[in-house]
Amino acid sequence: MKATQALHNLGQSLWLDTITRALLDSGTLERYIRELSVTGLTSNPTIFEAAIKGSADYDSSIRQKTQAGLSEDALFFEVALEDLRRAADLFRPIYEATGGTDGFVSLEVSPLLAYDAAQTIRQAKALHAQAGKPNLFIKIPGTPEGLPAIEESIFQGVPVNVTLLFSREQYLAAAEAYLRGLERRLAAGLKPDVPSVASVFVSRWDRAVGDKVPAGLHNHLGIAMMGRTYKAYRDLLESERWRKLAAAGAKPQRALWASTGTKDPKASDVLYIEALAAPDTVNTMPEATLLAFADHGQVSKTMPRDGGDAEAVLAQFSQAGIDLEALAVQLQKEGAEAFVKSWKGLLEQIRQKSAQLEKSS
Template sequence: MNRNTQALHMLGQSLWLDNISRDMLADGTLARYVAEFSITGLTSNPTIFDKAIGGGTAYDRSIAELTQQGQRGEALFFTLALQDLRQAADLFRPTHDATAGVDGWASLELSPLLVDDTAGSIEAAKRLHAAGERPNLFIKIPGTPAGVPAIEESIFAGVPINVTLLFSREQYIAAADAYLRGIERRIAAGLSPKVESVASLFISRWDVAVKDTVPQPLRNRLGIAVAKQTYKAYREMLASTRWLKLAAAGAHPQRLLWASTGTKDPAAPETLYVEAFAAPDTIDTLPDKTLLAFAD
């Protein structure tokens, strides 16, 4: 077990991998990350799968078989993605069971074509989670104006949600409120409050956006400032009477997840954001390069 990653684990922070490919599943890379680096979950997105599928031949046989069966376009993509994510979810299942569902998750993102479609997002979240056939599969819904009501409805329906593409404290608060409303409705309806969720705040995109407009001493600082504001709001939510009432009923908190934590500035340390965001009751999802640099 690596000392650096284990230290974060002992602090109360989960480390997830922001990557997946059929090759890393087949050659044992992901299993090694679990054993050596305390990786307890995984996030994916369409860009990650595009790189994985287009970067080699590992998917060729499955693509040929599925196209013969008549699958095309998004249907083909989601079948391939779920094949990989089921394997990842199975690898994380012992952690998921040991933590009563708090940790040990894989994540699948909805089609970006649904970004402005609330009803379509709700339907797709239910369908994809059912197709995944794994209890530890998050469905990623963006925290957009159309996504927020879809998050509430999905939580109420019992679909575990990774709220993605959050960029501010205000967006986080809206996502947290949607989660709380969904759980409150479940309790009022006599349903179990144990539907998990995480809220993913994207960090490095802020620093990329302002890199040419701020003085050198302020570069790579805005993302950290936004994260600190958001973490304060997160701790305030966990201390609120509203949340404590739900916790007493058996609900688990929607954990805050640090996303986009690989540095985009070649002059900055690869571990800049990892070191800045070591905080209890959070998750940090890391690309391979950042994970290996931090473990070194």
């Protein structure tokens, strides 16, 4: 049995953290679903920037949409949705078979809106309607300003992938927004069955402290932070507040481990996949990591429900001078800034392609 199948059997969903038109056109994504137990997919501005810049696969689509009068972000979202609708259709049987728990793809709102709740709410609703696929998540950053947008979007029935979470506290704030959205739906006589995932980023923790802690602590911070977060996740699912919502038909907002590609070349390329195996969660991984795990990964243990030794490990980082709370805020801020940079690069790439294609047509 492949390690990917074993992880799937454990109850963890394997999602691919990339999308390209070539992945769809070649049948590779379909093969990953069939052979590697991939049951979902995520995207972000960085992924699309690389996909459009690195090939001519999108030229025809960009040309057509430019000639139709589209530009900038409107053109991008149309191009992105062409890919994501196709992917959503491939995952639709999984979505149906799991009762709407799995089989999702994700599209992110403009990163420029990370600190603008009102505009995020409007764009999230519009993009989900534009996509026309029930198994498409709209990604909204879990920044303090994004939390009201998450709550309102859930209330309005928009499936949300909360992104840019790093710590237990940030996860719990996102979960609170989700719960409030569901409770408002119940109070309004609506079904509380709007799906969501909470994406907590892993590897950026270790990259941030790599040269600031003793060698014995290298590549341990991200896993320990996820252990702490996983305990909070399990505790929430056992709470009376959640049980009331579940009894009314609500689905758990599953914890999703993001940024799980190993950044340290000295560490195992499947470090985070093996360490974060846990039922009722999602692991979204880069293509190279997926293939590496399928080739030589092992599923030998699962994450302890109580966090295991996470707190003891985190105490060592605190003793080494790492302010975990401040670093979580910094990482979220840097993550939002990185997506803005990629977004601007993406739009510039589209402008250049549009201009070049118009000249050659």
